[in-house]
Amino acid sequence: MPKSYIKRILDARIYDVAIETPLEPMRQLSHRLGNRVLLKREDLQPVFSFKIRGAYNKLLQLPAEQRAKGVICASAGNHAQGLALGAQQLGVRATIVMPSTTPAIKVNAVRMRGAEVVLHGDTFDEAAAHARALVDERGLVFIHPYDDPDVIAGQGTVAMELLRQHPGSLDAVFIPVGGGGLAAGMAAYIKYVRPEIKVYAVEPEDAACLKLAMDEGHREGRLPQVGLFADGVAVAQIGEETYRVLRETIDGVITVSTDEICAAIKDIFEDTRSIAEPAGAVGLAGLKKYAEQSGEQNQALATVCSGANTNFDRLRYISERTEIGEKREAVLAVTIPEKAGSYLQFCRDLGDRSITEFNYRYANSGEAHIFVGIQVSTDADRAQLVANLEESGYQVTDLTDNEMAKLHIRHLVGGRAPGVSNEVVYRFEFPERPGALRNFLEQLAGRWNITLFHYRNHGAAYGRVLVGLEVAEAERPELNTLLDQLHYPFWDETENPAYRFFLAQRD
Missing domain, CATH: 3.40.50.1100 (Rossmann fold)
Structure with missing residues (x-):
C-alpha cells in the first residue's frame, strides 16, 4: 500500500x-x-498551513479542460486558502464553501485570494453536501480536502x-x-x-x-x-x-x-x-x-x-486552559465555615502552594462555597492535594475535568448576597508571588467578614483582585489605614456602577 x-x-x-x-x-x-x-x-x-501542498498538487494534475470549468471545495479554512492560492497562481476560478462556524480570519484570507466564498451549515459535512450540490448546478470540479490520492500525495x-x-x-x-x-x-x-x-x-x-x-x-x-x-x-x-x-x-x-x-x-x-x-x-x-x-x-x-x-x-x-492542560492547576469547589478567619485558615492549610484563582460570594451564615484554582505539579500531586484538604476537614469536589465548571461556573460565582449589610468593595493589585494573598488575610486578621472575593492569576507581574467586606460605617477609616499599610495598590469601588448594578443590595 x-x-x-x-x-x-x-x-x-x-x-x-x-x-x-x-x-x-x-x-x-x-x-x-x-x-x-x-x-x-x-x-x-x-x-x-500545510494544505497548500495537496490543493496545488491536485490542481496541477487536472486536465486543462477541467481547470477551465472552475473548481470548488468545502473546507473549514486551511484547504480553502490553499486551493484559493493555487487557483490564483494558475488562473483558475475557485469557489469555496465554508461552514458558518469558520473563524473570520480564514474566511477573509480566502476572499483576499480572489475566491468566491459561500458560507453554509455549521459543520464540514453540511458544507460539503452544499458544495456537491453546486458541482451539479454550476458544472464545477470538486477538489476534496483530504480524500483524494493527489491531495494525499501533496x-x-x-x-x-x-x-x-x-x-x-x-x-x-x-x-x-x-x-x-x-x-x-x-x-x-x-x-x-x-x-x-x-x-x-x-x-x-x-x-x-x-x-x-x-x-x-x-x-x-x-x-x-x-x-x-x-x-x-x-x-x-x-x-x-x-x-x-x-x-x-x-x-x-x-x-x-x-x-x-x-x-x-x-x-x-x-x-x-x-x-x-x-x-x-x-x-x-x-x-x-x-x-x-x-x-x-x-x-x-x-x-x-x-x-x-x-x-x-x-x-x-x-x-x-493551558495550566490545566499542563497539569499545573487544580480547580476545586471547597466548603469552608462562613465565619471570619476561615479564608486565612484555608490558606494556611494549603502551605506554600500558589493560589491561581479564588471566587466567592456570601450565600448564608453557615457555610461558604469557594471556587479555587491551586497550583500543582502533576495529576498525582492534585490527588494528594485533595486528600490533604479532606484530611483537614474540608469538603472538596475536584472540578479540574468538569467542562461546564471551567467554561461557565467560574465566571458566575456571585450575584446579590442576601443578609449582607454595610458592604464595601475594593479592587487590588497583588504582587504575583507566593504568600501575597495570605499576607493580605493575615493583615485583616479576621477583623471583618469577607463577602466577595475574585482573583485570577494571569501570569502578569500583578494579580487583579476584587474583595467585598462587611464593614460598619464607623470602622471604615480603620480599614483604610490597615490597607495603606499593606502597600498593595487599591481602589475603593463601592460606588462603581458595575458593582451597584449587579452585586450590591438594593435599597
Whole structure:
C-alpha cells in the first residue's frame, strides 16, 4: 500500500507556491520531557498551513479542460486558502464553501485570494453536501480536502522533507488527523522509506473519527457530534482512501483533550514565539501524552505544527486552559465555615502552594462555597492535594475535568448576597508571588467578614483582585489605614456602577 504513493509524492511539483519548511528543535520542551522534540513548521507556509501542498498538487494534475470549468471545495479554512492560492497562481476560478462556524480570519484570507466564498451549515459535512450540490448546478470540479490520492500525495511531501532534514535516528512521528490527508501521505512515505519509525495519528477526544474506525474495523461509523475547538480537524467520518492507507501504516491513535491542545499551543509559543491554531498543535499534544505515558527517555520525536490560522480573540480562552492542560492547576469547589478567619485558615492549610484563582460570594451564615484554582505539579500531586484538604476537614469536589465548571461556573460565582449589610468593595493589585494573598488575610486578621472575593492569576507581574467586606460605617477609616499599610495598590469601588448594578443590595 505505501509503495503506491511513493512515486506520486516524489513527482509532486508543489514548490511554485509552497516552501520547504524548517524542522526545528524545541529546546525547552525537549529538556522538560527528556527527549529530543522536533517540530516541522508548516505554519510558515504562505497560507500558514500545510494544505497548500495537496490543493496545488491536485490542481496541477487536472486536465486543462477541467481547470477551465472552475473548481470548488468545502473546507473549514486551511484547504480553502490553499486551493484559493493555487487557483490564483494558475488562473483558475475557485469557489469555496465554508461552514458558518469558520473563524473570520480564514474566511477573509480566502476572499483576499480572489475566491468566491459561500458560507453554509455549521459543520464540514453540511458544507460539503452544499458544495456537491453546486458541482451539479454550476458544472464545477470538486477538489476534496483530504480524500483524494493527489491531495494525499501533496501532503506526503511533508514527510519527504522531514526525513531528508533529519536523516539520523528518529523514533516516532506524531501527525494530526482530521479527514486524514496529511497523516495518510506522511505515513505512507515514512513507512516505505523508514519502516522502523513509529507513526502515531493524533485526534481531539471530541473529534476522534479515525479512532472510531480503527476500533470498529471499518469506516462506516460517523461521530454523532464533533467538537469545534480544533476546527481544522473537526470531521465526523474519516476519509475512505485515507482510512485505507492509515489502517496499514500507523502504529496507533492518540486522543487529546482541549486542555492538552491549549498546553501544546503554549509550548509551541515558548519555543518558537509563534502561535499555532488548535488543530496545528494537536500533533504536539499527542507527542507529549505519548512521552508521559510511555516513560521513554532520550528518544527523537517529531511532529507537525500544521497551521497557524486562529482568531486573535481565541487566545484568551486558550491561555485560560493551558495550566490545566499542563497539569499545573487544580480547580476545586471547597466548603469552608462562613465565619471570619476561615479564608486565612484555608490558606494556611494549603502551605506554600500558589493560589491561581479564588471566587466567592456570601450565600448564608453557615457555610461558604469557594471556587479555587491551586497550583500543582502533576495529576498525582492534585490527588494528594485533595486528600490533604479532606484530611483537614474540608469538603472538596475536584472540578479540574468538569467542562461546564471551567467554561461557565467560574465566571458566575456571585450575584446579590442576601443578609449582607454595610458592604464595601475594593479592587487590588497583588504582587504575583507566593504568600501575597495570605499576607493580605493575615493583615485583616479576621477583623471583618469577607463577602466577595475574585482573583485570577494571569501570569502578569500583578494579580487583579476584587474583595467585598462587611464593614460598619464607623470602622471604615480603620480599614483604610490597615490597607495603606499593606502597600498593595487599591481602589475603593463601592460606588462603581458595575458593582451597584449587579452585586450590591438594593435599597
